[in-house]
Amino acid sequence: xxxxxxxxxxxxxxxxxxxxxxxxxxxxxxxxxxxxxxxxxxxxxxxxxxxxxxxxxxxxxxxxxxxxxxxxxxxxxxxxxxxxxxxxxxxxxxxxxxxxxxxxxxxxxxxxxxxxxxxxxxxxxxxxxxxxxxxxxxxxxxxxxxxxxxxxxxxxxxxxxxxxxxxxxxxxxxxxxxxxxxxxxxxxxxxxxxxxxxxxxxxxxxxxxxxxxxxxxxxxxxxxxxxxxxxxxxxxxxxxxxxxxxxxxxxxxxxxxxxxxxxxxxxxxxxxxxxxxxxxxxxxxxxxxxxxxxxxxxxxxxxxxxxxxxxxxxxxxxxxxxxxxxx
Amino acid sequence: xxxxxxxxxxxxxxxxxxxxxxxxxxxxxxxxxxxxxxxxxxxxxxxxxxxxxxxxxxxxxxxxxxxxxxxxxxxxxxxxxxxxxxxxxxxxxxxxxxxxxxxxxxxxxxxxxxxxxxxxxxxxxxxxxxxxxxxxxxxxxxxxxxxxxxxxxxxxxxxxxxxxxxxxxxxxxxxxxxxxxxxxxxxxxxxxxxxxxxxxxxxxxxxxxxxxxxxxxxxxxxxxxxxxxxxxxxxxxxxxxxxxxxxxxxxxxxxx
Numbered sequence: 194x195x196x197x198x199x200x201x202x203x204x205x206x207x208x209x210x211x212x213x214x215x216x217x218x219x220x221x222x223x224x225x226x227x228x229x230x231x232x233x234x235x236x237x238x239x240x241x242x243x244x245x246x247x248x249x250x251x252x253x254x255x256x257x258x259x260x261x262x263x264x265x266x267x268x269x270x271x272x273x274x275x276x277x278x279x280x281x282x283x284x285x286x287x288x289x290x291x292x293x294x295x296x297x298x299x300x301x302x303x304x305x306x307x308x309x310x311x312x313x314x315x316x317x318x319x320x321x322x323x324x325x326x327x328x329x330x331x332x333x334x335x336x337x338x339x340x341x342x343x344x345x346x347x348x349x350x351x352x353x354x355x356x357x358x359x360x361x362x363x364x365x366x367x368x369x370x371x372x373x374x375x376x377x378x379x380x381x382x383x384x385x386x387x388x389x390x391x392x393x394x395x396x397x398x399x400x401x402x403x404x405x406x407x408x409x410x411x412x413x414x415x416x417x418x419x420x421x422x423x424x425x426x427x428x429x430x431x432x433x434x435x436x437x438x439x440x441x442x443x444x445x446x447x448x449x450x451x452x453x454x455x456x457x458x459x460x461x462x463x464x465x466x467x468x469x470x471x472x473x474x475x476x477x478x479x480x481x482x483x484x485x486x487x488x489x490x491x492x493x494x495x496x497x498x499x500x501x502x503x504x505x506x507x508x509x510x511x512x513x514x515x516x517x518x519x520x
Numbered sequence: 521x522x523x524x525x526x527x528x529x530x531x532x533x534x535x536x537x538x539x540x541x542x543x544x545x546x547x548x549x550x551x552x553x554x555x556x557x558x559x560x561x562x563x564x565x566x567x568x569x570x571x572x573x574x575x576x577x578x579x580x581x582x583x584x585x586x587x588x589x590x591x592x593x594x595x596x597x598x599x600x601x602x603x604x605x606x607x608x609x610x611x612x613x614x615x616x617x618x619x620x621x622x623x624x625x626x627x628x629x630x631x632x633x634x635x636x637x638x639x640x641x642x643x644x645x646x647x648x649x650x651x652x653x654x655x656x657x658x659x660x661x662x663x664x665x666x667x668x669x670x671x672x673x674x675x676x677x678x679x680x681x682x683x684x685x686x687x688x689x690x691x692x693x694x695x696x697x698x699x700x701x702x703x704x705x706x707x708x709x710x711x712x713x714x715x716x717x718x719x720x721x722x723x724x725x726x727x728x729x730x731x732x733x734x735x736x737x738x739x740x741x742x743x744x745x746x747x748x749x750x751x752x753x754x755x756x757x758x759x760x761x762x763x764x765x766x767x768x769x770x771x772x773x774x775x776x
Contacts, residue, residue: 378635
């Protein structure tokens with residue numbers, strides 16, 4: 194028993210497992226994409242899983258680390274999806290090499306609006322800010338429906354299929370890496386301090402406005418990138434794809450995997466995607482079972498599976514050393 | 521001697537309630553100042569005014585000669601005023617070390633890009649921040665508890681951690697809101713010695729709100745007595761002890 198425990202600790206604290214998993218994952222994705230190792234449905238599902246990891250980790254920044262409750266993440270996805278799709282279909286079609294700039298552009302457009310939302314969060318917190326994010330989502334959706342230039346209610350069709358499995362995998366890894374490096378720095382600790390106690394954070398010299406701007410901007414940036422990836426995966430987007438149900442799905446992932454945890458974000462996105470695909474044949478019942486999971490979760494484990502805990506793999510070496518309990 | 525903190529005719533009204541009325545106080549650098557008064561006298565409100573949580577309705581607060589009334593709390597904290605809270609406000613889900621590091625972080629100079637790429641000043645600053653924070657915890661006898669969550673610490677350790685966190689800001693003025701709350705006589709005596717040690721070791725001016733008269737009389741160089749938002753007495757511990765208005769405010773008896 195003691196040996197098993199010690200073995201688990203050693204595995205959890207092993208520094209090269211995560212880089213190894215990344216290399217193996219990337220190799221697998223490349224082979225699967227080119228070699229016909231997997232059928233197209235499985236490839237599609239795995240790509241969705243990677244995009245969900247980005248969505249979940251980025252929403253976790255606001256809902257988990259900052260401790261706010263945003264229901265507007267689908268709005269940022271929409272902004273990223275539309276901005277990038279406009280670039281790849283209208284501005285420079287037939288140029289797949291410009292996909293990465295298009296992804297970044299999608300992220301930046303979303304981050305710009307996320308920045309504005311952060312300004313509102315200075316004065317408003319909790320329930321009231323949640324309502325503002327809901328309003329933001331509705332504004333984005335109806336704005337897109339009413340701008341003929343971006344296709345109105347019919348949306349944009351014929352988007353090139355550029356989101357392949359390796360692209361989505363690398364994007365997910367890059368997201369996790371970025372968020373991890375920000376969280377384990379003075380910037381991330383300031384964000385977490387606001388969640389724990391905003392008044393105390395202020396009294397300790399934490400510049401709360403800057404920290405909120407950072408959390409909202411980075412979160413919406415990756416929300417936008419995920420939207421851009423999704424647009425180039427399903428090749429057709431309309432305002433209806435980015436509604437409150439989409440936001441709810443991301444919320445389920447965050448609260449299932451665990452708030453304030455990168456490992457939780459990955460876990461939440463993976464479990465959600467698997468469940469969601471497994472329940473596909475149940476049709477409408479899917480949207481009964483998934484919310485039901487959320488209800489049960491709130492009752493029995495409100496912070497999620499990994500709530501506020503981190504797998505040592507994701508901790509920088511320095512942080513790991515300070516967290517070892519002296520025994 | 522130049523004044524470190526000057527409260528100039530400050531009034532604070534919440535709607536119809538006047539929590540602080542024409543309060544004047546001068547705190548010279550290097551002293552320990554006590555604020556006493558019955559519950560609801562406006563003592564904590566005064567702290568909240570000094571640290572920028574509230575903006576005074578009237579009057580001015582000067583710190584090191586500069587007007588700080590109405591500044592953002594974080595700016596005032598960075599200017600050199602640290603504080604603790606009456607009902608402990610630690611970052612409960614973070615470790616004791618992280619609690620101190622967050623206050624220490626404000627003195628680190630590196631940009632987001634350096635953190636993102638883990639280059640430049642990021643590494644050096646983070647190592648230094650951990651080492652310094654650990655040294656601070658060590659001084660407070662909390663080094664062995666550094667990796668425990670703040671919520672897992674005993675009440676006394678939480679009180680000490682809160683003071684350590686405030687000192688990580690390297691303040692020149694430390695505000696302590698009822699540091700001995702919930703402590704018995706023996707614990708209060710230990711705390712008195714502990715605060716004496718902090719005063720000499722960190723060379724910090726202290727203002728403390730306290731109900732334990734023994735601690736206040738032992739530790740403070742001067743005392744202000746508040747009642748219903750007004751300063752009713754001011755002076756050395758000996759003077760306060762003999763002041764009939766103070767006895768009246770505390771015991772509700774007529775001074776005549």
